[in-house]
Amino acid sequence: MGKNVLLVDDSKTMRIIIGRSLRQAGIDFDNIFEAADGIEALEVLEKETVDIVLSDINMPNMDGISFLREKSTRDAIKDIPVLMISTETGDDIIGEAKSLGAVGAIKKPFTPDKVNEVLGPLL
């Protein structure tokens, strides 16, 4: 059975670019789900089977850190890995994300090779 990914970013452009980068990196997912903020992401995770989440940090309504915090309280989805893809790469904010369960981070801008390097070992 193939794997499913959830892309969480308030920028539709960035969701398209990340999806394209996954294909260019040779990483095939059966389904690519999308969400524009943490609230939508939680809704998708409660409904769909998702193997990994790629999430931005700076988003309206519910940002990536709040999303991680809320997700960690829900037994059904708390163990789904989340990889942050963000302009925010400071040790403080990435450290907070990791303390809430994030498995790593990719800095924007990024190349397909960078996506493959970080995401590949997680699949």
Next chain:
Amino acid sequence: MDVGQAIIEGTEEVFSTMLMVELETGKPIEGEGGEVESNLTSMLGLGKDIKGMLAVHCPASVAKDITGTFLGMEVTELDDDVKDAIGEIANMVAGSLKIFFQEHDLSIELAIPTTIVGKSFHTAGMSGATRVAVPFTMNGATFLVELKYVDAT
């Protein structure tokens, strides 16, 4: 602290990495001058140790060209896709400036981009702010990346 060079390096990295485009880069302008006739401006507020605003000012043709290159499709209108794409460019350039300022022990927080589309508008930052702007040319047309800031430390 060479803010102009930081804008150049951040903007060039975004375009070369995400759009596979090598820009022609102009000289940084400190103070007034260098405005381009903008039909679309994406702005992003900066807070904490550095307060101010980063803006990307684009004529319509450049905004559509950037978006089309970003998305790999022809773009004919200044629609939501264009606003989103230029906003994301501003976001990534601001992210690189955040790292630059951190290297100078200045912590900044980034807001979410806002984009304005129109035919005749002017953006104004905080009074007394330092202004640094850099013109870039892509496929023969020029856009401007502008930072207005005050050191709040």
